[in-house]
Amino acid sequence: MRLDLAPFASDPAQGRGRRHAEAPAPTRNDYQRDRDRIVHSTAFRRLVYKTQVFLNHEGDLFRTRLTHTLEVAQLGRSIARSLRLHEDLVEAIALAHDLGHTPFGHAGQDALHACMRQHGGFEHNLQSLRVIDVLEERYPAFDGLNLTFETREGVLKHCAKRVARWIDAHEPGGVGRRFLDGTQPSLEAQLANLADEIAYNAHDVDDGVRSGLIDFEQVCALPLVARFRDEALAEYPELVRMKPRRLLSETLRRMLSAQVYDVIDTTRAALARHQPDSADAVRQLPPLVAFSPEMRAASSALKRFLLQQLYRHPQVMDTTERAQRIVRELFAIYIDRPQDMPADFAASPLPHRAVADYIAGMTDRYAIREHERLTGQRLFDHGPG
Template sequence: MAPYACDPALSRGRRYPQAPAPTRTEYQRDRDRIVHSSAFRRLVYKTQVFLNHEGDLFRTRLTHSLEVAQLGRSIARSLQLNEDLVEAIALAHDVGHTPFGHAGQDALNDCMADFGGFEHNLQSLRIVDHLEERYPEFDGLNLSFETREGILKHCARRHAEQLELQEPGGVGQRFLQHQQPSLEAQLCNLADEIAYNAHDIDDGVRSGLLTLDQLQAVPLFDQFRVQTLADHPQLAESHQGRRLLYEAIRRMLSSQVYDVIAATQSALNAAQPQDVQAVRNLAPLVQFGAEMRDESKALKAFLLQHLYRHPQVADTMGQAQVVVRELFSAYMNVPGEMAERYQHRISHTGVEDAALPADPQARTARVVADYIAGMTDRFALHEHERITGQRLLT
C-alpha cells in the first residue's frame, strides 16, 4: 500500500478495545461484522429507485452497495489504497437508509423536524454504534474509527457538535475542523456516485421510463452507445437493445474508473501527502478529471429530470411518504404498536442513554425514527395496513 493509505496496524482503534483477531486485519473484521449484521440483510428489501415489488431485477440498496464495493475495490487496487477498508465502508454506507429510498428519508426528516431531524448517514452510524444487538459486552458492531469515519459521509454541524460531545476527537471532529476523511472514504463517496448513475440508467430503461433515444441527449452515455454500434453494428437491430445498453454502460463505467484513477493519481503526485493525517489536511484528492466531472453532472441532471421526477415515480413515492408519515404518527401516539424491544428503549435508563435524548417526547420520537428507518419496504407496508386498514402501493 501507499504511505497515504490507511494501515490497519495503525488504526485509531475501536470505541471498546478488543484484542486483535488472529487471522484478519481490523478492516477485514469490520467488513465481516457488517455483512453479518441485521441492517445489512435488510437492504435486500429496501428501495433504490423502484420499489421492491415493482420488479425482481431492479436494484435494491443491497445490490447497490455490492456494486459500490466492487467499483471501490477496483479503483483502490490501482491507487494502492486499502481495499478492505473501502469494501467495509461501501457495504455499510447505506445501512441507515429508510424504506422507500430518498422519499422515505425526506418524509421521516419532516416528521423529525422538531426533534433534531433525520440524516441517513448519521443513522448508518447510529446503527453500527448503537442499534445492532449482537454482542454481550457492547451495543453496535464496535467498528474501527476509519470505517465509522467513512460511513459518516455527511453530517450537519449541530449533529457533529453532539458527536464531539459524546466522543471528543471522534468521527464528528472533521466536520467541525473542515478536514477531509481518508482517501478510502473519499473513494467510496465517488464510487457511490458512479454506481448509482450507471445502474439508474439500466433500471430506468428496464422500467420503460427511459429510452435509448432519450439517452442520446446525454454525452457521457451516448459516446459509448455510438462507439459500441461502430464496433458491433448488429446491435442496431431492435431485439438487441439490451446488449447495446449493457455494453454502453460497461464502457461508460470503465471510462469513469480510468478517469478517477488518472485524475486522483495526478492530484496525489502534486500534493505528495506522506501519511493519512496529511490527507486529512488537504483538499479532496479522489476526483474526476474536469471533463468527466462536467459530463457526470450532466448525467445526474438528466436522471433527476427524466427518471427521479418522472410522474410515475413521483406518484409512487408520494404514496410511500404517506406510509412513513402515518406510521410515525401512529407510533408516537401509541408506542405500544412498535416491536417490544423498541418500546423498552423508550423507558430504558441503561447504557443506551448517550444515544437518545433525555426529553421524553424527543426520546420517543428518536426511537420511532429508528424503528421506521430500520424497516424494509414490505414490512412498512404491512405495518401501515395493519394499523390503518389501508393497502397502499400494492
C-alpha cells in the same frame, strides 16, 4: 504494513482503533473484521428489501439497496487496488454506507425527516452511523458493531455542523471533528463516496430504461452516454437492430470503465502533486480522489437528467406520495400508541427518536404490511403479502 500498500493508504496497524478495546483477530486485519461484522449484521440483510428507485416488488431485476451496495463495493475495491489503497477498508465503508436508509428510498427519508423536524431531524447518512454504533445488538459487552474509527468516519460522509458539534461533544476528536476543522477523511473514505456516485448513475439509467420510464435515445442526448453508444456501435453495428438490450449494457459498461479510469488518473495526478507521505498527511490536504473537471461536468449532467426524467417521473412520484404517506401515518400511530412497537423501542426515553429508529429499520414490504395492519388500508395493491 502490507508491502503493496502505498504510504498514504490507511494501515489498520496504525489506525485509531475501536471505541471499545478488543483483542486482534488471529487471521484478519481490523478492516476485514469490520467488513465481516457488517455483512453479518441485521441491517445489511434488510437492504435486499429496501428501495433504490423502484420498489422491490415492481420487478425482480431492478436494483435494491443491497445490489447497489455490492456494486459500490466492487467499484471501490477495483479502484483501490490500482491506487494501492486498503481494499478491505473501502469495501467495509461501501457495505455500510446505506445501512441507515429508510424503506422506500429517498421518499421515506424525506417523510421521516419532516416527521422529525422538531426533534433533531433525520438523515440516512447519520442513521447509518447510528446503526453501526448503537442499534445493532449482537455483542454482550457493547451496543453496535464496534467498528474502527476509519470505517466509521467513512460511513459519516456528510454532517451538518450542528450535528458535528453534538457528535464531538460525546466523542471528542472523533468522527465529527473533521466537519468542524475542515480536514478530510482517508483516501479510502473519499473513494467509497465517489464509487457510490459512479454506481448509482449507471444503474439508475439501466433500471430506468428497463422499466420503460425513460428511453435510451433520451439518455443518448447526453454527450457522456452518446460517446460510448457510438463506440459500441462502431465495433458492433449489429446491436442497433438485433440486440438493443446488449447495446445499453455495452454502453454503460464502457461508461463505467471510463469513469473508473478517469478517477484513477485524476487521483494519481493529485497524489503526485501533493505527495502525501502518510494517511494522516492526507487529512490536511484538499480532497484528492476525484473526477477530472470534464468527467465531473459530464457526471453532473447525467445526475440532472436522472432527477428530471426518472426520479420526478409521474409514475415514480405516485409511488413516492404513497410511500411517504405510509411513513407519516406509521410515525403518528407509533407516537400515539408506542405499544404497537417492540418493547425495547416502546420503552425508550426518547420516543420520537425511537419511532424514527424503528421505521428506518423497516424494509419496504414490512412497512407496507404494518401500515395495512394498523390502518386497514393497502396503498400498494401489488405489494408483497
